[in-house]
Amino acid sequence: MGGARNVFDKIPRGASCVTAVISGYAQMGSHVRLWSCILPNEFTLATILTSCSGACKLDLGRQVHSIAIKTNFESHIFVGSSLLDMYAKSNNILEARKVFDFLPERDVVSCTAILSGYAQLGLDEEALQLFIELYKEGMHCNYVTFTSLLTALSGLSALDYGKQVHSFTYRHELPFYVVLENSLIDMYSKCGSLTYARRVFNKMPERSSVSWNTMIVGYGCSHGGLVDEGLSIFDYMIKEKGLKPEIGHYGCVVDLLGRAGRIEKALDFIKNMPFEPTAAMWGSLLGACRVHINIPAGEFVAKRLLDIEPENAGNYVILSNIYASASRWQDVVDVRKLMMEKAVIKEPGRSWINLDKVIHTFYSSDRFHPKKGEIEAKIKEIYAKIKEAGFVPDLSCVLHDVDDEQKERMLLGHSEKLAITFGLMGTPRSFMLRITKNLRVCVDCHNFAKFVSMVYEREISLRDSNRFHLFVKGACSCGDYW
DNA sequence: TTAGGGTTAG
Numbered sequence: 001m002g003g004a005r006n007v008f009d010k011i012p013r014g015a016s017c018v019t020a021v022i023s024g025y026a027q028m029g030s031h032v033r034l035w036s037c038i039l040p041n042e043f044t045l046a047t048i049l050t051s052c053s054g055a056c057k058l059d060l061g062r063q064v065h066s067i068a069i070k071t072n073f074e075s076h077i078f079v080g081s082s083l084l085d086m087y088a089k090s091n092n093i094l095e096a097r098k099v100f101d102f103l104p105e106r107d108v109v110s111c112t113a114i115l116s117g118y119a120q121l122g123l124d125e126e127a128l129q130l131f132i133e134l135y136k137e138g139m140h141c142n143y144v145t146f147t148s149l150l151t152a153l154s155g156l157s158a159l160d161y162g163k164q165v166h167s168f169t170y171r172h173e174l175p176f177y178v179v180l181e182n183s184l185i186d187m188y189s190k191c192g193s194l195t196y197a198r199r200v201f202n203k204m205p206e207r208s209s210v211s212w213n214t215m216i217v218g219y220g221c222s223h224g225g226l227v228d229e230g231l232s233i234f235d236y237m238i239k240e241k242g243l244k245p246e247i248g249h250y251g252c253v254v255d256l257l258g259r260a261g262r263i264e265k266a267l268d269f270i271k272n273m274p275f276e277p278t279a280a281m282w283g284s285l286l287g288a289c290r291v292h293i294n295i296p297a298g299e300f301v302a303k304r305l306l307d308i309e310p311e312n313a314g315n316y317v318i319l320s321n322i323y324a325s326a327s328r329w330q331d332v333v334d335v336r337k338l339m340m341e342k343a344v345i346k347e348p349g350r351s352w353i354n355l356d357k358v359i360h361t362f363y364s365s366d367r368f369h370p371k372k373g374e375i376e377a378k379i380k381e382i383y384a385k386i387k388e389a390g391f392v393p394d395l396s397c398v399l400h401d402v403d404d405e406q407k408e409r410m411l412l413g414h415s416e417k418l419a420i421t422f423g424l425m426g427t428p429r430s431f432m433l434r435i436t437k438n439l440r441v442c443v444d445c446h447n448f449a450k451f452v453s454m455v456y457e458r459e460i461s462l463r464d465s466n467r468f469h470l471f472v473k474g475a476c477s478c479g480d481y482w
Numbered sequence: 483t484t485a486g487g488g489t490t491a492g
Contacts, residue, residue, distance in 0.1 A: 041484095042485070043484050043485050044484085044485090045485085046484095046485040046486055047484075047485060047486090049485095049486080050485080050486070076485095076486095077486075078485050078486045079485085079486080080486080081486040081487065082485075082486045082487090083486090084486095084487095085486070085487065107486095108487080109486050109487045110486075110487075111487085112486095112487040112488075113486070113487040114487090115487085116487065116488065117487095142487095143488080144487055144488045145487085145488090146488095147487095147488045147489060148487075148488060148489090150489085151488085151489075177488090177489095178489080179488055179489045180488085180489080181489085182488095182489040182490070183488080183489050183490095184489095185489085185490090186489065186490065208489085208490095209490085210489055210490050210491090211489085211490085212490090213489095213490045213491060214489075214490045214491085215490090216490090216491095217490060217491065218490095248491070251491095251492070252491090252492090254492090255492060278492090279492090280492045281492075282492095283492055284492040285492095287492080466492075467492095
């Protein structure tokens with residue numbers, strides 16, 4: 001690229017060669033401010049906008065947007081779709097939607113761009129709704145559209161819709177696209193159907209590294225506690241294969257050690273590695289400190305994590321859980337105060353269950369659900385039954401400083417308990433309950449699900465923001481390790 | 483000649 005830039009610097013300015021240079025830079029993932037010296041055309045604008053994706057380049061993107069307005073290219077189909085994509089990728093989905101809504105004509109790319117914008121941000125229900133709308137309006141779909149749609153369906157655990165997409169692509173004899181198949185594997189495994197995921201994987205005529213990763217993640221290998229095997233693979237790649245591990249590999253090792261309770265060793269490993277530790281590393285280690293109740297390490301890790309990621313409410317919640325499990329209530333109160341000082345807002349807990357293609361969503365302490373009364377009665381019945389079988393509520397899961405009775409009531413309002421209860425009410429015993437939760441499942445709800453699976457002889461799959469839990473006969477596939 | 487959307491991973 002340096003050569004191209006040298007040539008460029010010597011020739012007179014004109015839109016076409018500038019576009020070629022920008023395009024070169026854009027493909028390399030960087031952008032340049034060359035456009036300030038020329039009058040841009042639709043090619044220039046679309047190219048530069050593509051290189052503006054990402055929150056840190058939003059200002060630049062906005063400047064290009066204003067140029068697009070001035071030059072009357074805002075509604076050009078290519079400029080418009082890269083513009084909306086730029087907004088979506090920098091977390092401004094409302095602005096992206098505005099651009100989309102004002103496009104004089106839509107095509108498969110602009111529709112896919114807005115759809116994937118919603119899906120990338122985890123706005124899965126919105127993505128599905130929009131897809132249904134556009135589809136009814138006769139939107140044209142291709143394999144990229146389905147790939148994006150599948151991302152949203154994975155997030156919703158919407159197995160029925162996912163199967164529909166699969167059979168649609170099958171019926172229409174789409175050529176083989178590895179990206180689409182990868183999305184299918186991901187969808188099936190996130191919907192709890194590993195058999196189908198594996199079937200897709202097996203039938204692929206060729207696979208990318210993503211296919212393997214997706215399949216491995218589906219099987220949950222990194223959560224299996226195979227510490228020595230993991231460490232020897234890490235050694236093997238360095239010593240035998242001569243590969244230089246990337247920061248992600250170091251992250252895996254930290255996670256592996258932490259999960260196995262070897263927290264001091266993990267801290268040591270972090271100290272000696274050639275990278276700055278990331279929030280992800282500290283985050284996984286903090287989770288480990290909670291599971292293995294290591295308070296000094298937890299405080300140490302939390303301090304570093306909250307420096308890098310002070311806005312992530314989940315970090316405070318785990319720290320608070322660590323204190324609560326050691327009955328250090330004053331520290332719990334202090335964490336809560338700290339959250340208020342920093343104006344951190346915990347995302348409200350939300351769980352959902354798909355029954356007959358309808359997504360039933362429950363919020364924590366849901367006061368507005370139409371079947372509120374029935375659910376309350378049923379949950380009381382469940383609670384009494386599982387208590388008889390030995391269930392003890394874990395009050396350390398409550399972040400608020402209230403009396404025990406109220407804590408118990410608050411725990412019963414957790415959204416995954418409501419979803420499980422609702423599922424039990426409306427389905428036969430042989431029906432596996434598939435619940436999805438937007439946050440990490442708490443210890444009390446995890447225990448609740450274990451007891452329900454035993455007392456009611458019901459299999460429950462619960463996907464939280466972190467991993468899968470399959471509850472059968474009182475035990476969970478995660479080995480109480482998440 | 484030059485242009486827009488896509489999969490996994492704490």
